[in-house]
Amino acid sequence: MPAETLDARWAAVVGRLTHAGKTLLSMVLDHVGEDAYLRMAAAERMHHACVGGLRWHSIEVAEGALALASVFEGDGPPACLDNLVLGGLLHDIGKLREMQVDTVGIRRSVEGRSRYHTTLGSEIIAVACALAPDRLEAAGVSPTLIAHLQHVCESHHLQKDWGSPTAPQSREAMFIHLADQASAKWRQMTDDAATASADDGGWCGAADGRRSPVWIPSRALNLPPVGTSVRPVGTELEHRAETASRGAADEVPSATERGADAAARSVSVVVLRDHVPFHQQED
Missing domain, CATH: 1.10.472 (Cyclin A; domain 1)
Structure with missing residues (x-):
């Protein structure tokens, strides 16, 4: 200053x-x-x-x-x-x-x-x-x-x-x-x-041993809005469809597979970081 x-x-x-x-x-x-x-x-x-x-x-x-x-x-x-x-x-x-x-x-x-x-x-x-x-x-x-x-x-x-x-x-x-x-x-x-470079989500590592990272949203890449549902590439159902198209025998997905696939299809694009609240130290 x-x-x-x-x-x-x-x-x-x-x-x-x-x-x-x-x-x-x-x-x-x-x-x-x-x-x-x-x-x-x-x-x-x-x-x-x-x-x-x-x-x-x-x-x-x-x-x-x-x-x-x-x-x-x-x-x-x-x-x-x-x-x-x-x-x-x-x-x-x-x-x-x-x-x-x-x-x-x-x-x-x-x-x-x-x-x-x-x-x-x-x-x-x-x-x-x-x-x-x-x-x-x-x-x-x-x-x-x-x-x-x-x-x-x-x-x-x-x-x-x-x-x-x-x-x-x-x-x-x-x-x-x-x-x-x-x-x-x-x-x-x-x-x-x-003093730290940001990742694609705009997160910077904490300096001087502090435990909380810093989020600079203006540095984030143009990611979809938080909460946007996207369909991941290579889900289990897509794999089975590709296998079936090649003449492979149909497979009946198990309950575990169906649950995992449903969860994968509804994944949200959210950048998560562990957060430790700032503690007043030398202010």
């Missing part, structure tokens, strides 16, 4: 924030170091695993959460834009302590081997706010806005088995969780498809 494109998308989502939201964003980035944020990867290998990947992924999450809110706008109280944008841009801020990017590559930090970015992110926000309470008050940053941002950090992985100590408890937090999943899985599957 070109840096100029990311800069424009960043400016667009940050422009949706109120003065209070922009102040809180600035305070958190000042605390962790904006250069470090811009350089950090989103994951070691699963998705957006590159220098600058964290910002790329975070922009997508903020944009996705805003899009979800626009779809459901009018159904109940309006969503808080500050909660959506801040949550999207900073939900993974804990990765600046969980991971490191250096000459060795992208890897977990010493702290990140035993702690997860969901709780580390909440701590970063608490410390950043404690360093300049007067600035928060002057900008009108409410304790609720801060608490919700911490909640998003802790809940965006949905459940404890995936690293979240709590589940999303607000609509905005749930939108951020869903947008996080969409961004991570889209990038993961797109990267897998880009």
Whole structure:
């Protein structure tokens, strides 16, 4: 993704924030170091695993959460834009302590081997706010806005088995969780498809040892629609008809043969693959 494109998308989502939201964003980035944020990867290998990947992924999450809110706008109280944008841009801020990017590559930090970015992110926000309470008050940053941002950090992985100590408890937090999943899985599957050749059905093998293959329907050959019944070549009845035409004695097919032939005649053109649901790992 070109840096100029990311800069424009960043400016667009940050422009949706109120003065209070922009102040809180600035305070958190000042605390962790904006250069470090811009350089950090989103994951070691699963998705957006590159220098600058964290910002790329975070922009997508903020944009996705805003899009979800626009779809459901009018159904109940309006969503808080500050909660959506801040949550999207900073939900993974804990990765600046969980991971490191250096000459060795992208890897977990010493702290990140035993702690997860969901709780580390909440701590970063608490410390950043404690360093300049007067600035928060002057900008009108409410304790609720801060608490919700911490909640998003802790809940965006949905459940404890995936690293979240709590589940999303607000609509905005749930939108951020869903947008996080969409961004991570889209990038993961797109990267897998880009590094593997597709078979005639458009299936690509999973990369990096992941168990689920990726299906790219646009790469499939022009196969008959799913469910189309075709008559296979060389069925048992055709063989018997050819034998009879040559003067061979008629054979009475057994019940087993009749059943097998009937099944063969109704076969559907469907490409089957074993599927293992994606499990959230490093998102």
